[in-house]
Amino acid sequence: MTSPLRQSRTWCLLATTLCLLFTVRPAVAQHAGDIGVLVEDDSLVAYGPIGCDEMCGVHYGVFGDTGFAGYTPNPGFDAIAGTLPPGRVGFRVLEGLRRWDPVLGDWESPLDVPESLSISFITLEVVVEDEPTDGFDLAVQPDGGWHRHFDFELLSPKGVARRPGIYRLDLQLYSTMGLADSEPLTVAFNYEATQSETDDALASLLPGQECPGDLDDNGIVDGGDFGLLLAAFNTSDSAADLDGDGLVTGSDIGALLASWGACP
Numbered sequence: 284m285t286s287p288l289r290q291s292r293t294w295c296l297l298a299t300t301l302c303l304l305f306t307v308r309p310a311v312a313q314h315a316g317d318i319g320v321l322v323e324d325d326s327l328v329a330y331g332p333i334g335c336d337e338m339c340g341v342h343y344g345v346f347g348d349t350g351f352a353g354y355t356p357n358p359g360f361d362a363i364a365g366t367l368p369p370g371r372v373g374f375r376v377l378e379g380l381r382r383w384d385p386v387l388g389d390w391e392s393p394l395d396v397p398e399s400l401s402i403s404f405i406t407l408e409v410v411v412e413d414e415p416t417d418g419f420d421l422a423v424q425p426d427g428g429w430h431r432h433f434d435f436e437l438l439s440p441k442g443v444a445r446r447p448g449i450y451r452l453d454l455q456l457y458s459t460m461g462l463a464d465s466e467p468l469t470v471a472f473n474y475e476a477t478q479s480e481t482d483d484a485l486a487s488l489l490p491g492q493e494c495p496g497d498l499d500d501n502g503i504v505d506g507g508d509f510g511l512l513l514a515a516f517n518t519s520d521s522a523a524d525l526d527g528d529g530l531v532t533g534s535d536i537g538a539l540l541a542s543w544g545a546c547p
Contacts, residue, residue, distance in 0.1 A: 318342050320362035320372070320456065322427055326463035327372070327456045332358055333394055341488050346437055346535065348540040353445055356476070359432035359468065359527075360456075367427050370460035373420025376452065377467055379413035383484035388503045390451060390487070396512040398445055400452060400472075401436040404454035411436070411452065437474055449484035477518075486545040495525050496539035504542045 293359055315334030320327065332342055354467045362440045363537075379393025380400050393413035407419045423429050435452075439445040450472045456465040463500035473481055487502025489536040496504040498511040515531045525538040 285397070300313075314359060314361055314430070316343075317359040317361040317430075318470075320360055320465075321366055321460060325461075327458055327465040329456055329465045329468045330358075332545075333361060334408045341485050342468060343433060344413065344470060346435075346472055346474040351536075353437040355435050355472070357435075362423075362429040363520075364424075364428040366428040366453060367429055368460050369423060370458055371420040371422050371461060372429050372456060372458050374418040374454045374456055376409070376411050376414060376416045376418060376454050376474045378453045380411045381451040381453075382446065383480060383487075385448075385480045385483065388483065388505055388507070389501045390484075396450075397440055397443060398399070398450065399438045400450065401434070403440055404431065418454070420457070435472065437472070445474060447477075449473055449476050449480060451484075451488075475503075483545045494500045494542065496542035498522055501546050504539060504546075506510040508539060509536075512536060 291451040298350070308523065315332075316335045317331065318329050319333050320329055342358050344355045346353050346355050348355050348357060360372075380396050380398060381390040381393055381448060382396050382398070383389075384391050386523065396413065401416065403410050404419070406420060409416055409418050421429075421431055437445050437450065452470045452472065454470070455467050458464075461537060471488060483503055489502075494502070495502065496508055496512075498508040500506070512523045512525075512535060514532065518531055519529055520531055523535060525535040528534070
């Protein structure tokens with residue numbers, strides 16, 4: 284059954300769409316925070332977020348940013364006019380919904396996440412649960428742009444409250460025009476998470492960051508890494524040899540402690 288919130292938003296969107304039919308004009312700028320879309324070497328490319336500063340490369344949304352708890356239309360997708368040939372662009376979800384576990388310092392398995400994520404646009408909807416799922420596609424604008432904002436809503440089983448935290452959506456863009464699919468991309472959604480949880484979860488998603496001491500590659504230097512280093516003590520284990528002298532010793536423990544906490 285469609286929720287009253289979804290019904291209300293759908294009527295608003297339908298009314299807005301009718302108005303836009305008479306007022307449409309070409310897009311002239313991209314929106315800060317959106318995921319940029321372009322074509323390179325006959326492939327779709329998702330980049331951004333547009334206007335990013337400290338968190339470039341991590342796509343981010345906040346449930347409740349428009350006044351509806353557990354709902355956001357952000358981030359959107361934005362290809363400027365002239366980017367795409369006529370056709371359709373869509374998405375597929377590559378993994379089930381995951382949530383950052385601040386105790387374990389890692390992402391929960393989708394099987395351990397009772398919440399689900401609704402992704403909709405007007406009358407189209409898919410619900411992301413614990414498995415990959417096919418999404419849907421929308422037409423490229425007549426001017427060759429593709430500026431779309433889906434409705435994202437965090438759902439929970441009946442009678443169970445949604446848990447605060449950072450939720451992770453892994454997806455990929457495709458087209459009907461013969462363009463190669465985009466590389467996988469990740470969106471982190473914040474539902475009443477603490478600043479510490481947010482920082483740690485986003486840090487784990489930043490690719491290519493050097494983080495000496497993060498031996499288990501979870502984005503944080505913590506007790507788990509300390510245990511791995513101790514297990515390799517007095518060996519030539521290259522992963523735990525942080526100072527590169529050929530042997531895991533006390534100086535490597537010092538290097539690990541100097542990097543303690545979330546990776547940069």
